[in-house]
Amino acid sequence: MTTPPSTFPDVEAIVVDLLDDRPELAGAIVDETPPAGFDGTQRAVIVSRRGGAWIDDLHLDQPLIELEVYGPDKPSAHTLANAARSVLLRAAGTVFGDTVITDVTEADGPRWLPDYVYTAANRYLVVLRLSLHTA
Numbered sequence: 001m002t003t004p005p006s007t008f009p010d011v012e013a014i015v016v017d018l019l020d021d022r023p024e025l026a027g028a029i030v031d032e033t034p035p036a037g038f039d040g041t042q043r044a045v046i047v048s049r050r051g052g053a054w055i056d057d058l059h060l061d062q063p064l065i066e067l068e069v070y071g072p073d074k075p076s077a078h079t080l081a082n083a084a085r086s087v088l089l090r091a092a093g094t095v096f097g098d099t100v101i102t103d104v105t106e107a108d109g110p111r112w113l114p115d116y117v118y119t120a121a122n123r124y125l126v127v128l129r130l131s132l133h134t135a
Contacts, residue, residue, distance in 0.1 A: 008054070009099040009132045011063045015047045018091055024083040040121025044070040045084050050127060060133050064107060067126040074112070074122045081110040081124035088128050103131035 012032045019030045029035060029044035038044065045067055052063035067084055071077030085106070094101045108127035115121035 008061055009096070009134060011061070011065060011130060011132060012047050012049055014096050014099070014101075014132075015065055015088065017096070018094065019045055019047070019084055019087055022083075022087055024087060025080065028080055038118070040070050040115055040118025040123065041072050042070060043072070043076065043080055045080065046070075052129065058133075060102070060131055062129055062131050065128050065130060067128070069110070069124045069126065070118075071122050077122040077124050078110060081126055085110065085126050085128070091130075098135040100133045101130055102133050105129050
């Protein structure tokens with residue numbers, strides 16, 4: 001049995017870094033938390049780790065990442081969700097310090113889901129499983 005790392009990769013920060021400043025997501029907020037004044041009608045991708053597991057023998061973290069994707073209208077939110085999804089599905093092989101993304105698979109494709117916190121929101125959810133190998 002191997003020893004788990006003393007710190008696990010911050011997958012939320014890694015995903016924000018991957019999506020931030022991408023031309024496909026130009027003008028969108030990409031962060032782990034909604035900014036002050038957020039009402040759900042802005043173009044935004046909010047990134048959260050939703051679960052997953054550490055596979056000890058492989059030294060592999062397999063987090064489930066949820067993207068809450070918002071837009072001013074339903075078609076805009078859907079387009080932004082597909083753009084973020086596409087960027088992440090191509091992320092295998094990306095290196096962040098001593099962490100390598102070895103695989104990305106979709107667990108739940110873009111799904112329209114009303115938001116009861118932001119009642120004016122147009123929101124799609126996307127769930128992806130990343131495989132992160134640490135040195």
